[in-house]
Amino acid sequence: MIRFENVGLRYGVGPEVLKDVSFHIPPRSFQFLTGPSGAGKTSLIRLMFLSLKPTRGFMSAFGKDVTRISPSEMPALRRRIGVVFQDFRLLDHLTTFENVALPLRVAGKEESDYRTDVVELLRWVGLGHRMHAFPPVLSGGEKQRAAIARALITQPEMLLADEPTGNVDPPLARRLLRLFLELNRLGTSVVIATHDIGLMDQVDARRLILFEGRLEISE
Amino acid sequence: MVRFFRRKPADDEDDVFAGADARGRGDEPGQIGFDSSSGPSPIVPSRSVAGRALVFVVAIMTFLSCLTVGAVTIVSAAAGDWQSDIAREITIQIRPVDGQDMLARLDAAVRVAEAQRGVENARALSVADTNALLEPWLGSDLELDELPVPRLVVVTLGDPALLDVDALRATLAAEVPGASLDDHSTWSGQLASVARSVVVGGFGIVGLMLLALALTIVFATRAAISSNLQVIEVLHFVGAENGFVAREFQKHFLLKGLVGGLSGGVAAVLVFVVIEVFAGGFRSSATVVQAQTLLGPLTIGLPGYIAALAIVFAVAILTALTSRVAVHRHLTRLD
Numbered sequence: 175m176i177r178f179e180n181v182g183l184r185y186g187v188g189p190e191v192l193k194d195v196s197f198h199i200p201p202r203s204f205q206f207l208t209g210p211s212g213a214g215k216t217s218l219i220r221l222m223f224l225s226l227k228p229t230r231g232f233m234s235a236f237g238k239d240v241t242r243i244s245p246s247e248m249p250a251l252r253r254r255i256g257v258v259f260q261d262f263r264l265l266d267h268l269t270t271f272e273n274v275a276l277p278l279r280v281a282g283k284e285e286s287d288y289r290t291d292v293v294e295l296l297r298w299v300g301l302g303h304r305m306h307a308f309p310p311v312l313s314g315g316e317k318q319r320a321a322i323a324r325a326l327i328t329q330p331e332m333l334l335a336d337e338p339t340g341n342v343d344p345p346l347a348r349r350l351l352r353l354f355l356e357l358n359r360l361g362t363s364v365v366i367a368t369h370d371i372g373l374m375d376q377v378d379a380r381r382l383i384l385f386e387g388r389l390e391i392s393e
Numbered sequence: 394m395v396r397f398f399r400r401k402p403a404d405d406e407d408d409v410f411a412g413a414d415a416r417g418r419g420d421e422p423g424q425i426g427f428d429s430s431s432g433p434s435p436i437v438p439s440r441s442v443a444g445r446a447l448v449f450v451v452a453i454m455t456f457l458s459c460l461t462v463g464a465v466t467i468v469s470a471a472a473g474d475w476q477s478d479i480a481r482e483i484t485i486q487i488r489p490v491d492g493q494d495m496l497a498r499l500d501a502a503v504r505v506a507e508a509q510r511g512v513e514n515a516r517a518l519s520v521a522d523t524n525a526l527l528e529p530w531l532g533s534d535l536e537l538d539e540l541p542v543p544r545l546v547v548v549t550l551g552d553p554a555l556l557d558v559d560a561l562r563a564t565l566a567a568e569v570p571g572a573s574l575d576d577h578s579t580w581s582g583q584l585a586s587v588a589r590s591v592v593v594g595g596f597g598i599v600g601l602m603l604l605a606l607a608l609t610i611v612f613a614t615r616a617a618i619s620s621n622l623q624v625i626e627v628l629h630f631v632g633a634e635n636g637f638v639a640r641e642f643q644k645h646f647l648l649k650g651l652v653g654g655l656s657g658g659v660a661a662v663l664v665f666v667v668i669e670v671f672a673g674g675f676r677s678s679a680t681v682v683q684a685q686t687l688l689g690p691l692t693i694g695l696p697g698y699i700a701a702l703a704i705v706f707a708v709a710i711l712t713a714l715t716s717r718v719a720v721h722r723h724l725t726r727l728d
Binding site: 223225245246249250252253257263265267268269272275276277279280281282285324328 | 433434436438623624626627628629630631632633634635637725
């Protein structure tokens with residue numbers, strides 16, 4: 175689905191934050207992306223959801239060379255990828271329901287068509303009673319689950335989660351991990367960026383380890 | 394499509410968030426407080442788009458544009474009336490010539506004029522009428538009978554198009570010594586030129602005001618984009634197309650353009666109505682009479698009101714389209 179070959183990335187004229195990164199995310203796979211803070215995890219995640227383009231090397235997404243993807247093709251590709259940010263990126267002026275429904279709304283669907291789906295997903299992640307609440311009054315865990323629900327509502331082919339358990343307590347972190355495993359079992363490729371060793375030890379999954387911009391893979 | 398989250402967990406699986414949402418699970422989607430009468434919240438928050446100040450600017454620009462269009466309508470209509478009046482009248486001037494009888498030549502000029510096609514009637518101004526015309530310039534004490542004052546024949550045209558001015562001029566030259574014809578074409582041409590200048594100038598002013606408004610909208614849109622960068626970023630990563638984002642901004646600006654445009658347009662129409670009522674109530678006032686003599690009735694009429702309405706909608710559409718283009722350009726740069 176996503177392929178990197180000797181990819182390098184630098185911001186402006188600064189030093190390379192990713193160096194010669196090569197890996198492949200197969201369909202229906204589950205992997206952790208780990209490494210110390212500042213190793214380049216978030217930059218790699220941004221590359222994978224097509225927010226950045228590599229400054230060198232080859233990168234393809236869903237079979238397309240990212241350097242040849244036109245701006246008009248980008249929205250359709252991004253809809254195939256769900257992203258959960260460490261800082262949630264929920265819109266404070268929209269309710270939880272509206273935040274989760276946002277990907278469907280931008281795809282031009284009517285609320286009457288997606289209301290049931292969104293309500294059921296919110297219940298599935300335990301936010302059925304908070305769907306009319308606005309993000310500022312949600313707890314960290316609730317925000318995290320709302321952000322996850324927003325990433326999942328279109329049933330993407332790939333889910334990228336940046337430190338999804340960074341703001342929650344261990345029991346909720348375990349529940350979130352079970353949620354990701356459930357998604358993976360249903361066909362979604364999952365990449366979880368985390369430096370929580372305890373979380374990774376709970377699952378026997380491939381680990382992509384970043385250190386000073388270089389990637390090692392632990393199968 | 395069967396949604397993954399509709400699938401119930403198997404007996405040996407954990408329900409992922411069992412117990413976390415006990416309050417919500419028994420409800421049906423239609424019974425959980427959705428208000429079907431109100432649509433979803435705007436994706437771009439209203440308060441993040443420059444509000445009252447922008448509406449004021451739009452209202453003022455619309456008000457001034459409508460006033461300009463109204464003034465152009467009045468002047469243009471008055472110039473049309475002037476031209477029409479002047480075109481329906483020509484003047485034959487007969488200079489005193491030694492040895493020639495003035496009265497006989499006046500009769501001859503009237504006869505020649507009335508024989509032409511398109512002429513309704515011809516009338517020689519009496520000595521008293523001629524003196525009355527000269528009195529404002531020469532004073533009332535002067536004895537005009539002793540001066541070689543030309544006499545005038547006023548020719549009223551039924552259909553100016555039928556009259557052959559050159560033929561009339563040639564006949565007069567042949568049959569009436571000392572006669573010359575003034576068809577007022579110099580005046581008419583100057584009035585047409587003035588009317589054209591007023592119309593072009595007025596529309597130029599409206600154009601400049603709309604341009605200034607468009608530039609104001611561009612600045613307001615840029616400010617709105619700057620304060621909504623996070624919203625735009627989120628929209629992008631959930632797969633929004635630039636057109637969708639631009640439409641979300643456009644909705645706000647269209648609303649503000651409509652509110653501002655209608656406010657300015659209504660204010661301008663009120664001014665026109667007040668002027669009309671004022672002119673009607675003070676017909677005896679010398680100023681009003683002079684203004685009406687010069688410009689005709691002080692009302693913009695139906696075309697003026699239609700033009701004002703057109704300005705209001707043009708302003709609203711201009712506001713929306715300008716913001717859309719500005720957002721599109723900004724997003725293209727971001728891409």
